[in-house]
Every structure is written in structure tokens, then in C-alpha cells.
Amino acid sequence: MSDQGILVVVSGFSGAGKGTLMRALLEKYHNYALSVSATTRQPREGETDGKDYFFVSQEKFKQMIEEEQLIEYAQYVNHYYGTPKEYVLRQMAEGKDVILEIEIQGALAIKRQFSNALLLFVLPPSAQELKRRLVGRGTESLDVIEARLRRAFDEAEGMDSYDYILVNDDVDACVEDMHELIKAQHLRVCHNLDFIEQIREELKHV
């Protein structure tokens, strides 16, 4: 079996609970590495460079694009966000399953470059529950919530491009599902071509 790690993309509606899921997954299992994005935006209170983001200048970011140091990148509200390639490849080579929490455009860019990547989409059990959670946060105005729900509707359009959905009804159960899906990915034929070739070679001489 291959010792190489898997590349896992996690997307999902805002309010579906991705953040909570990832924290719970990484706390419970230690074969995962969370990719750290590079960004040109300023650090917020409490954010650490190299942990929450790699904070870089516009100039540095453009250089990273030119030197193909990013697997994917996108621009939101005048700021760039991207996934540094070197960290991801190194972690995978060390056998870690690397998780990228990115949006659909980035997810599709990943799939084009890494056809064996696993694309997961996290959903709330229902639209009602999504709204309830967004309202329950109490941090956002109704306008913002409405905008997020409209955006969720748009995002739902791209769900067909993902491999699996994860319904986040109960966090623990959802973490287990995510872990099992990633474990299963290691058994994919495309991840075991070396092993298959080895068995074929052995069969010639056995």
C-alpha cells in the first residue's frame, strides 16, 4: 500500500460547521495536516503568521503566482488568498493526509491538478437548520444572513463536482464519517498502482 498522503478538499456552506468539524478531526486523529493559506490581507486580532495564514505582501503574492508556488489562488475584496504548494506536497510525501478548506473554484482547480484528490462538501441537515445556526451565532445582521443563504444557494450548484457530501447533523458522527471517507480513499485503485504493479510482477515469477 502507498505511504503517500491524500489531498482532501473540504468545502461547504457558511454555517454548515466546517471549522468546528476540522478542529474536532485534527484533535482526534493525528494523520492530518491542515493546509495554511497565504493571504495579502492584514492579520486580525489573535491571528498568528504561519498558523492561521501566511501573511504576505501583494508583491510577494504576485511573485508566488509567477513562480508557480501556489496550487490555487483567488481574489476576494481586493485581497489574494492562495494555497502554497510546497507545504502541501511535503506533508503528503511524509504520509500526512492534507486538508484544504477552500471554496468551489479552488476545489475545481485542485481537482484539475490532482485528479486523485478527495472533494468533500459539508451540508447542514436542512436549509432551515442552516438559517437557525446563522441566526443563532448572533454576530451577523439579517442582511448578512440573507446574503449567506443566497450564496449557499449558488454554491449548491457546484456540489455535483464533489465526490461526497457530509451531512453535519452531529459533529462527532460527522467527524467519524469524514475520517472513514479519507481512510477509504487510501484504498482507491488510483492510490495503489505501485502495489498492483508489484503483485503483477510477483505473479510472473511465483
Add this chain to the structure above:
Amino acid sequence: MSDQGILVVVSGFSGAGKGTLMRALLEKYHNYALSVSATTRQPREGETDGKDYFFVSQEKFKQMIEEEQLIEYAQYVNHYYGTPKEYVLRQMAEGKDVILEIEIQGALAIKRQFSNALLLFVLPPSAQELKRRLVGRGTESLDVIEARLRRAFDEAEGMDSYDYILVNDDVDACVEDMHELIKAQHLRVCHNLDFIEQIREELKHV
């Protein structure tokens, strides 16, 4: 989530332990139904009609082919073997995951008709171990064993068409892997299009 069962094809080298695996899986979990093949060969000692096989005449078998009652069929040594469609579809509709233990040609025929079917290939941990198991049975001559090993080599060619490999080193662990792979398949986007559509509809009105 969909209540529809999954169609699972299990293939693998002779001597990889498929039979033992299936028995252990069906004993441990009760959401599975094993497809029963139709055949024109005579029942052997201890075989029961409707359990081991549906034993039918050549004439009846040809009629089943004509009336498209078989999902796939093949001929070996003057006898026909095939998978009756009605049983498979009914079990799936009842929410059972239906397992077909068939060879690669049949597996590919299934995949063409049921693009969402899950194709599993069971392997021994090594070619040496495969030979050891075949010899260990003590029921076959060296000639037969050599023929089986050559056939395994040919079958290995088609492994790329499968979704996952299962390495049968320890039966209990392999049964768990198989169960998890089938559970995971229920989370595939393609199995949840109705649920996704439902969420999209809800998002319009929430």
C-alpha cells in the same frame, strides 16, 4: 439521504478469500443481500436451488437473455451464468446493499449499466501468499494451481477498472474495510442528488 441500496461488485483472484469474506460480512451485518446467479449447470452435492444458484435449463436461460431479465451473463465451459435483474433491483429498492460476486467481464458490464455501482477487487497481501493459500487448500493439483496463478496475472490487468482494492490479510479487518467502503458509497454525491435538490429548493424559500 437516499434510502436506495448500493450495488456492489466484488471480484478478486481465486484464492484471495472472497467466499470467506462474504460469509463473514453477511453474518456480521444485516443490510446486505447477496445476489444469486442463474446457471444452466447441474446442481452439485449440497447446493440448493434459489440459494446457491437458480438452476435453469438452457432454453429458459436463453429466454431470460432475450427478455432482458439478466444484468450480465457469461459462458464458461458450455454452461451459462448470469445475474437476474429483478432480484437485484427489488433488494436495492428495499434499501439493501446488493453484492454481486462476479468476474471482471461481468463487473464491467455492470458498471456500464449502473454507473454508481461500487467495484471492489480483493487481493492477497502478496503473490507468494496467494500461492501458499492455493497450495494449502490441498485440493488441487500443481497444474491447476499454476493455471490459477496465470489467470490471476491476466485478471490483474483489469484491476484499473475497479474503484477500490481490498487487501485480505486479516479477514476481520478486511470485512470492516469492505463495510466502511460500502457505507462511504452512500455518501457519494451521485447517490444523494435528490437530497441536494431538496436543499436547493429549501434555500429558495427559507
